[in-house]
Amino acid sequence: xxxxxxxxxxxxxxxxxxxxxxxxxxxxxxxxxxxxxxxxxxxxxxxxxxxxxxxxxxxxxxxxxxxxxxxxxxxxxxxxxxxxxxxxxxxxxxxxxxxxxxxxxxxxxxxxxxxxxxxxxxxxxxxxxxxxxxxxxxxxxxxxxxxxxxxxxxxxxxxxxxxxxxxxxxxxxxxxxxxxxxxxxxxxxxxxxxxxxxxxxxxxxxxxxxxxxxxxxxxxxxxxxxxxxxxxxxxxxxxxxxxxxxxxx
Amino acid sequence: xxxxxxxxxxxxxxxxxxxxxxxxxxxxxxxxxxxxxxxxxxxxxxxxxxxxxxxxxxxxxxxxxxxxxxxxxxxxxxxxxxxxxxxxxxxxxxxxxxxxxxxxxxxxxxxxxxxxxxxxxxxxxxxxxxxxxxxxxxxxxxxxxxxxxxxxxxxxxxxxxxxxxxxxxxxxxxxxxxxxxxxxxxxxxxxxxxxxxxxxxxxxxxxxxxxxxxxxxxxxxxxxxxxxxxxxxxxxxxxxxxxxxxxxxxxxxxxxxxxxxxxxxxxxxxxxxxxxxxxxxxxxxxxxxxxxxxxxxxxxxxxxxxxxxxxxxxxxxxxxxxxxxxxxxxxxxxxxxxxxxxxxxxxxxxxxxxxxxxxxxxxxxxxxxxxxxxxxxxxxxxxxxxxxxxxxxxxxxxxxxxxxxxxxxx
Numbered sequence: 338x339x340x341x342x343x344x345x346x347x348x349x350x351x352x353x354x355x356x357x358x359x360x361x362x363x364x365x366x367x368x369x370x371x372x373x374x375x376x377x378x379x380x381x382x383x384x385x386x387x388x389x390x391x392x393x394x395x396x397x398x399x400x401x402x403x404x405x406x407x408x409x410x411x412x413x414x415x416x417x418x419x420x421x422x423x424x425x426x427x428x429x430x431x432x433x434x435x436x437x438x439x440x441x442x443x444x445x446x447x448x449x450x451x452x453x454x455x456x457x458x459x460x461x462x463x464x465x466x467x468x469x470x471x472x473x474x475x476x477x478x479x480x481x482x483x484x485x486x487x488x489x490x491x492x493x494x495x496x497x498x499x500x501x502x503x504x505x506x507x508x509x510x511x512x513x514x515x516x517x518x519x520x521x522x523x524x525x526x527x528x529x530x531x532x533x534x535x536x537x538x539x540x541x542x543x544x545x546x547x548x549x550x551x552x553x554x555x556x557x558x559x560x561x562x563x564x565x566x567x568x569x570x571x572x573x574x575x576x577x578x579x580x581x582x583x584x585x586x
Numbered sequence: 587x588x589x590x591x592x593x594x595x596x597x598x599x600x601x602x603x604x605x606x607x608x609x610x611x612x613x614x615x616x617x618x619x620x621x622x623x624x625x626x627x628x629x630x631x632x633x634x635x636x637x638x639x640x641x642x643x644x645x646x647x648x649x650x651x652x653x654x655x656x657x658x659x660x661x662x663x664x665x666x667x668x669x670x671x672x673x674x675x676x677x678x679x680x681x682x683x684x685x686x687x688x689x690x691x692x693x694x695x696x697x698x699x700x701x702x703x704x705x706x707x708x709x710x711x712x713x714x715x716x717x718x719x720x721x722x723x724x725x726x727x728x729x730x731x732x733x734x735x736x737x738x739x740x741x742x743x744x745x746x747x748x749x750x751x752x753x754x755x756x757x758x759x760x761x762x763x764x765x766x767x768x769x770x771x772x773x774x775x776x777x778x779x780x781x782x783x784x785x786x787x788x789x790x791x792x793x794x795x796x797x798x799x800x801x802x803x804x805x806x807x808x809x810x811x812x813x814x815x816x817x818x819x820x821x822x823x824x825x826x827x828x829x830x831x832x833x834x835x836x837x838x839x840x841x842x843x844x845x846x847x848x849x850x851x852x853x854x855x856x857x858x859x860x861x862x863x864x865x866x867x868x869x870x871x872x873x874x875x876x877x878x879x880x881x882x883x884x885x886x887x888x889x890x891x892x893x894x895x896x897x898x899x900x901x902x903x904x905x906x907x908x909x910x911x912x913x914x915x916x917x918x919x920x921x922x923x924x925x926x927x928x929x930x931x932x933x934x935x936x937x938x939x940x941x942x943x944x945x946x947x948x949x950x951x952x953x954x955x956x957x958x959x960x961x962x963x964x965x966x967x968x969x970x971x972x973x974x975x976x977x978x979x980x981x982x983x984x985x986x987x988x989x990x991x992x993x994x995x996x
Contacts, residue, residue: 391904391990411909411986419906430901430993434602447906452591495906 338402338499338530339365339388345396346383357383358394359553365532367498370525372541373534375550381534382503384550388532389422389501390414402498419447423492425533427504429484431476437463437487438472444495455494462490466520482513489520493529500524502533506540518543596919606894610887610920611927614969617880618928621873621965622935622957628869630943630955632862637780643721643812644855647821649677649828650808650847658839667836667845670804671793674713676831677809682824684814687716688793688806695767695800698789700752700759707748709766709789711796711806719810720779725749727760727775730792734774738794742771745786749776766791769799813852821852873965880969885976888920892980899984900993909985916981917974924973928966936962 346358357380365371375381386392387399390406399406402421409417423444424430431440438459445455463469466486476484485505492500502521506514518540525531533544541547549557600607651667671688678686692709699705710716714730722729725746734741742764744752753759763770771791779785797803811828813821825848829840838845892899899912939955 386990389904391993392988415903415906415908418904424904426993430897430904432898432901434599439598443902444905446591446595447902447908447911449591452594491905 338367338369339363339532340400341388341397342399343397344384344387344394344399346380346387346392346394357553358387360397361553361555363548363555365530367530368525368528369530369532369546370522370544371530371532371546371548372544373532373548373550374536374538374541375556377536379550380553381536381550385501385503385532385534388499389424390418415447419444419495421498423495423497423500423529425485425488425492425500425502425505427507429476429481429488429508431484431487431491433476436473436475437468437479440476440487441490441494444491448495458494459490462494463487465493466490480513481509482516485509485513485517486520489517489524493524497529499530499532502531504534504536506535506537514540592915592918595915596922599915599919600923606887606891607923610884610891610923610973611930613880613883613887614924614927614973615931615934617876617883617969618931618962618966619935619938620876622932622962623938624869624873624876625961626935626939626942626955626957628865629957630939631865633955635858635862639855639858642851643719644851645813645816645821646719646851647811647813647824647828648719648808648849648851649811649832650849652844652847654838654842655844656839656842658842659837661837665836665838667832667838669806669809671797671806672804673832673835674806674809676835677811677828680811680824680827680831682813682816682820683811685715685718685812687713687719687810688808689713689716689810690793690796690802690805690807692767692791692796692800692802698748698752698764698766700762700764703752703754705748705751707745707787707789709791709796711793711800711802712790713793715812716790716810718812720785722777722779725776725778726758727773729775729777730790735792735794738798739792740769740771740795740799741774741792742766743775743777743790744773745788746776746778747783747786748789767800816852818852818856821850825850877965877969877972881972881976884920884924884969884973888916888973888977889980891920892916892977892984896984896987897993899987900989900991903985903989904993912985913978913981916977916984920977921970921974924970925966928969932962932966 341361341363344358344361345356347354347356349355361384373381373384383392387394388401390409393408401417404417406417432443435443438456441462442455442459445458450458460469460472463472466489468483468486468490471479471483476487479487500521505521506517509517514537521531521533522543533540535541545560547557547559548555549559649669651669654661654663654665654667657663669688674686674688677683690711692711695709697704698707698709712730714732714735717729726749727743729743730741733739744759749759752764753762759773759776762773764773765771766789793806797805811824813824816824828848829846832838832846833840833842836845895916899907902912903909936957939957943955
């Protein structure tokens, strides 16, 4: 689904050049649930932005679903983003003057779906996220967890191939974080590739693969099988997880 | 072209950002309102003064005899200069003169009557072309003509107010006889004059008749010379010729300003026209200043709007908005607000002018303050375009920002 070959990216800050990504090589298959970890400044957010076509890269090749994503025109990038990607942000990035339903429906507006149709679809996705009763509420009337679920509904409505989540649980408490992760896992079970950036080990531990970045290179690629050890170190035990899930339901 | 969805999107944005919309709208409406009021008032002032000129030609010289004030060729000052018919003929032959007339006021005529209706009016003996000097319109009948003059007919043309006073119940006056100083005159016409009412309380009779019947010999009071479409310079030139011709004949010092008086309507008219040109420039200067202030106001607000919406723009881009869809969204919103507010300002301004117009009826130097609707629409259009341009630059900038930068902007 995703293939990165020798991706390099640097920012110029004044006269200094900051080399953030120093040759990233990475392949992600369809249906994977991947987390990118790393200390701050390791380049994880930059990498996610490149994956999301929100930012461009200096060198290398990036293929998304077989298409080379390189020097795209703004228009083309917008089209690809709309068709293939869904975004979930740490700060939700909901549009404050639109109600929940309108926020969810927005990606379809850019696909020229009729108002009636996209509102019906938006209600479906809100229902899926358990937010049906909140459809007419403004974002500032919702709790953090509700906002993030709203954002996930918005990311899903255009039926993307990949969901990119930048610290999706960064602004949430533990219980809500786990709730959001549960939802993401369910989405992943439907076959949608999910890549999330996090610095929380317990969140990363719920994914099937962890990519550890350090100083702009991939330091470690921990796969599912090897996760046991990582889990035992970082995750709450099964009972605790169950308890949290029960409180959510 | 007409994208209903987009308009709905815009209306929703406007509805949810009322203060911003009102502020933008206000600065535009205010600019247009002030411009309309300014232009309208200027036009009203001009109309008022122009009305004073109405009813008289604006291309004639009127020459009156005076009293000499300087000694000349052995003659003492203090001589009266009295024009006669021959002087009229001399002056009529000067350069640039298109038409000419003489005018003599008949004094000591106490009453004029038609049957039992009596009145006191000014009676002038004039030559037929005087019609062009006063720029008269005939309501009934005809004006005096050359035949009346040559045959010394006892005929009279009445001003509208004279007619109304002497002839009650819209009685037909033509071919009726009125008494002027005891002499019966046949009414041949009734005239109207857009100028002041004084000009309508006059009775005109032929010069020849006046001179013979009322024993004035060959004397005339004043001579009017129409100069066609002469320029101010040409009128000065003719004035000089008049002065030198008359000074030759009457033997007065050509530099003696009191020997004869020349009223130059061309110069007078030109002076007012120049004044209005200056006023107009002044008004446009202020008007353009007001418009610029409006534009600056709109630009400021648009810049803040775009700044405020940077994050929203980032979100929209992440969700698949193309740069153009962002730019056009902001532009359409800006154009809609400015157009609507401009229209409101236009309506309010024109409304106030109409209100003022109603309270300034009658004789004053302020009449019919109106505004050329094309100018008003043009100004509104300029403001709308300027508002759009003002929004375009920051919108373009915001739309070209990478979504990641826009999203980072907290």
